[in-house]
Amino acid sequence: MDLLYNLTMESNIKVSLNKEQKEAVEYVSGPVLILAGPGSGKTRVITHRIAHLINQCGVRPYNIAAVTFTNKAASEMRQRLFGSDELGDSLGLLGHVPNQRDFTVSTFHSLCSLILRLDGSLMGLAKDFVIYDRDDQLTLVTKAMEISEIDPKRFSNRAILDIISSSKSKLITSDNYNAQTGNPMDRIIEVVYKSYQNLLEQSKGVDFDDLLLKTNLLFNNNPSILKKYQDRYQYLMIDEFQDTNMAQYNLATKIAGKRENICVVGDPDQSIYSWRNADIRNILSFQEDYPKCKVISLNENYRSTSTILDGAYGVISQNTQRIERKLTTSNPKGDPIFVGEAYNPEEEAQLVMKEINRLRVERGYLYNDFAVMYRVNSQSRALEEGCLRNSIPYKLIGGLRFYQRKEVRDLIAYLRVIVNPHDNVSLLRIINTPPRGIGQKTIDEIAELSDKNKISIYAAMELAANAKFVEDSKRSGRSHRVISKFVDLVTNLIHDSDGLDPTSIINLILEMTGYRVYLEDQGDQGTERMDNIEELKVTANKFQNVDPEDRFIEFLQGIALVSDIDSLDDSQDSIALITLHQAKGLEFPAVFIVGLEEGLLPHIRSFDYADQMEEERRVFYVGMTRAKECLYITRSFRRGYMGNGVSNVASRFLMDIPSALMSHFSSRSIPIGSVVTDVIKQSGASDLSDHATETSPMEVGQKVRHDRFGDGIVVSCTAIGYDYQVTVAFKADGGVRNLLLGYANLQLLD
DNA sequence: GGGCTATTGCTTTTT
DNA sequence: GCAATAGCCC
Secondary structure, eight states, rough: OOTTTTTTTTTHHHHOOOHHHHHHHOOOOSSSEEEEOSSSOOOHHHHHHHHHHHHOOOOOOOGGEEEEHHHHHHHHHHEEEEEEETTTTSTTTOSOOOOOOGSSEEEEEHHHHHHHHHHHHGTTTTTOOEEEHHHHHHHHHHHHHTTTTOOOTSSSSHHHHHHHHHHTTTOTTTTHHHHTTTOHHHHHHHHHHHHHHHHHHHEEEHHHHHHHHHHHHHHHOHHHHHHHHHOHHHHHHSSSGGOOOOOHHHHHHHHGGOOOOOOEEEEEEGGGOGGTOOOOTHHHHHHHOOOOOEEEEEEESSSHHHHHHHOOOOHHOOOSSSSHHHOOOOOOOOOOOOOESSSHHHHHHHHHHHHHHHHHHHOOOOOGEEEEEEESSGGGGHHHHHHHHTOOEEEEEEOOGGSSSSHHHHHHHHHHHHOOOHHHHHHHHHHHHOOSSSSHHHHHHEEEEEEHHOOOHHHHHHHHHHHHHHHHHHOOHHHHHHHHHHHHHHHHHHHHHTOOOOOOHHHHHHHTHHHHHHHHHHHHHHHHHHHHHHHHHHHHTTTTTTTTHHHHHHHHHHHOOOOOGOOOOOOOOOOOEEEEETTTOOEEEEEEEEOTBBBTTGGGGTOHHHHHHHHHHHHHHHHHTTEEEEEEEEEEEEEETTTTEEOBOGGGGGGHHHGEEEEEEEEETOOOTOSSSSOOOOOOOOOOHHHTTTTSSSSSTTTEEEEEEEEEEEEEEEEEETEEEEEEETTOOEEEEEEEEHHHEEEEEE
16 A cells, blocks of 8 residues: 555656666665765755655655754755645645655754654653753853862863763763873863763753764663664665764664665765764765665766866865865856955955845846855854845844844743753753842852752752741841742743643743843843744744644754754845855855955864865865855955954965966955946956066065054065055064055055 | 943854 | 953942
């Protein structure tokens, strides 16, 4: 009866796939490694493969699992296969398939969360565990350092958390962490790791890495549970395989088990998450662990013009730790890669905005067709202001991350406390927000009480609220009153929220805790914060239809596991401002990559390590290959950094793009605010180095005067783009500054 | 205990 | 340059 699925698309599949793609789709039994370059139709292959499994091979959707990098990718895949859930009328690749909801598409983290909810009790995990994100983790590490009396000035909590996190992703538990090397740092980590894990367990919390680690341990210790999932997920597919870590790899191979129906899809050249413990060697391990695995390379690019592809190849081919591979395309040559220079980030943004407006008019692009990409989030600010100045609608992903905003986190903390009042991290967050007279002194006393009796903060407060207890303590009547009031508040919240849907619970919190009034007293800022909470309610609303028993927990889990990119929404026409990392897996007709400067891209922190430098190059490569038709690359001469402006030189990566593919344009002629129609100078073959040979307008040794810096002497002068960078040593403060000739307004002295 | 000011310390990328 | 904290004063 499983064979009665819709077969109508099958003929289309054969027409629209190339030879390698078709092979990747039809090779369904046994291990497969698909090396898929950018734009090679990877998503199509995965979706067609699933369709093939269901339609041709009679596999039930229930027995298939696809693991993606983000929730967004997961929901897109589901939609491509089955059409939109809400609309019902738009059919996907498969048309109408019974039991399509049984098909699993999710991220590793979501999948593990599900498994642990169902079977985690075998490892003593509460069903309603909370998932702690990086901010919560940092709070806990800081607390653990306090307990272990580690000086936070000497050891950074972030560095320690990074090591704990990387240990967890290598499946090293706090019990197994051995400081055997004799390195004093190791000893500290060992102590903090254990303490951190204790704190987590006390709060019934699980961090991101625990989701993967604990699921692995669950499978190790309970073969019957593992078998249950092996029998369920008989066909396993893993996307973005180059960015999986060891814990994820182990999970995948365990679930695949002896059936070995595991298909991984990845591209070593797009591995950009090593800092999150992703291990590119997983691709090698896969071939070692499955010596009979079928390797299929998808090398034809259907996305980009040949110019963009060749430019990107020029960049990526400079990496030495790389298996040589060159993509081909039959796409037209298209436009050159435009390289632009601006004086400062504001002007750089202006340059981008002007071009966006020009392309809209001349080519009929929509705002949705544009993305502006950058290395670090702080760059988004100038771009955002540029959009506002030019009335260009934009969506900013993760600048100040939504779920990191104070008011959103406060509300989530309340929600978590309702589910689990013994969640210390969340409780301490809201204990005095809005202010209710519980000061640090009172909190310290309660913390002491909780330590002494080995109970949670909330339990300690209940104890302290007990009238009999207060007689034996030196606690003031006032402090006793506020504690009692708070315990009552939490009790009432738990009681009154029972059975309500998530949105109503949020409303309940806003009223009962006085949070709404607290925000209203904050004027404009309060209004903005209230808007963010409304936004949270919109998310909460989506869980209205889920089984009442689970919807609250699912909602909390959902917000813990969302990524920012998940919220990227195409329904309103606006340009996307995103980091290069977030751009992975996306494509746009026109892409702007800004900030191509030494120290930014490549980032300064990669300078001392060859492998990190190569990863920076891959980051740039990923950005370039997002572009279908137009690719713009810009840089700024000056950039504010820690308060003072610094001069940046052009990124080394610019030199790797063959000069014949580039065309320069400059900001020189477009002061901010002016309306300029055409700033593109079609200069044909020229690159940065070409200009260096031109005659310099400034002699070395020339004495000059600057409005602000006073008198100085020219140290060097190099042509860059359509301007010259002059390095001047100034007398007054001895500073050596890089100036742009066209802007510096230097006065010649004799 | 709370609110204000001064100081510090920090900047990569994020499931 | 900004945001988070420490320390001071009410």
